[in-house]
Amino acid sequence: MNSQRTEPTDRVGFIGLGNMGAPMATKLASWSGGLTVCDARADVALPYLEQGADFAPTGAAVAERTTVISIAVVNDAQVRDVVTGQDGVLSTAKPGTVVAVHSTISDRTAEELATECASRDVEFVDAPITGGAGGAEHGRLAVMVGGSDIAYERVRAPFGCFADLIVHAGGVGAGTAMKLARNLLHFVAFTAATEAQRLAESAGLDITELGKVVRHSDAVTGGAGAIMLRENTSPIAEGDFWLPILSHVRDLGEKDLSLALDLGARLDVDLPLAELALARLGPGLGVGVSNVPESA
Known part of the structure; x- marks a missing residue:
């Protein structure tokens, strides 16, 4: 040209x-x-x-x-x-x-x-x-x-x-x-936020205060973008630098998602995104699901 x-x-x-x-x-x-x-x-x-x-x-x-x-x-x-x-x-x-x-x-x-x-x-x-x-x-x-x-x-x-x-x-x-991939994260996160609000509201919490906490912590941690550092999405091999880091993210996520789902069940709040996240977090991170028994 x-x-x-x-x-x-x-x-x-x-x-x-x-x-x-x-x-x-x-x-x-x-x-x-x-x-x-x-x-x-x-x-x-x-x-x-x-x-x-x-x-x-x-x-x-x-x-x-x-x-x-x-x-x-x-x-x-x-x-x-x-x-x-x-x-x-x-x-x-x-x-x-x-x-x-x-x-x-x-x-x-x-x-x-x-x-x-x-x-x-x-x-x-x-x-x-x-x-x-x-x-x-x-x-x-x-x-x-x-x-x-x-x-x-x-x-x-x-x-x-x-x-x-x-x-x-x-x-x-x-x-x-790239913009569509970025916005997929954006609007799925918005949908997850509405799910979190329903859980908090059903628990008798002030969802405005929850919003303050979310914005504060995301500003510090970087939110979901903080884990988007790998060069590809393949399963992570033994000995890889990222394996212990993202395994730790998975373990924390599976624990907290399980606790949130338990709370939602007791409050009769449907949390479909949380259920998907629990099943897909580890595989999505490339580290598979946790081997820790549910009762642990």
């Missing part, structure tokens, strides 16, 4: 000034090459204009003025329209332009759009983000980039305005796959 490494003098475009896009674009307002913003609501662009950015009414108009374009809209359909629609980015994008989609879309959509972009000598990256609006406001987002090495190198500098962790996950679609 005819791509070139991004220099600070290149102009960046940002399409979609919603809850996440707005603070991200605000961080890009300091980009030395300049910023062009675009949103269906022209009035939301006013704060960026006051900071020196300019406004473009369509994706096509953005692409006429910029060579790196970030897109943060709602879903696959909107992304497709912004990229390939009648007034979309590809209708005017110059060869060597990099189109980066921050929305969480299907990996198949990412691959299809990459093919269409390549036919115009345009680079495509799926670059979903995590960290929430607060992370965006403080420049603390994590970005998972799927795309070529060339495209990754080109987006690193502008992405650094709103993110303090930029990971090259692999080729197109890999960024999305």
Whole structure:
């Protein structure tokens, strides 16, 4: 492709000034090459204009003025329209332009759009983000980039305005796959939190106070991410550094899950995720189930 490494003098475009896009674009307002913003609501662009950015009414108009374009809209359909629609980015994008989609879309959509972009000598990256609006406001987002090495190198500098962790996950679609894996953990954990609340409530506890304890301890321990340090998920062999560490995690988890299930049974509270966790924790950690008898 005819791509070139991004220099600070290149102009960046940002399409979609919603809850996440707005603070991200605000961080890009300091980009030395300049910023062009675009949103269906022209009035939301006013704060960026006051900071020196300019406004473009369509994706096509953005692409006429910029060579790196970030897109943060709602879903696959909107992304497709912004990229390939009648007034979309590809209708005017110059060869060597990099189109980066921050929305969480299907990996198949990412691959299809990459093919269409390549036919115009345009680079495509799926670059979903995590960290929430607060992370965006403080420049603390994590970005998972799927795309070529060339495209990754080109987006690193502008992405650094709103993110303090930029990971090259692999080729197109890999960024999305990583985001989906991350969000699987996120929302399964949310569901587990509701189960924990039901148990605590049935035990007569203040679930607001429980929430305080959870947030406090997760901030100290790192939560579930604290165990995500291995290079693969294969069973752990004897003599491996991780075997005693994750066996200890399993033993503690099986003990505490068993105690929680016992409490739930006495309170007549169904805890299906806890039951699954008890059965799958050890195998998932790669250390198998505990050999300790249930009565121990």
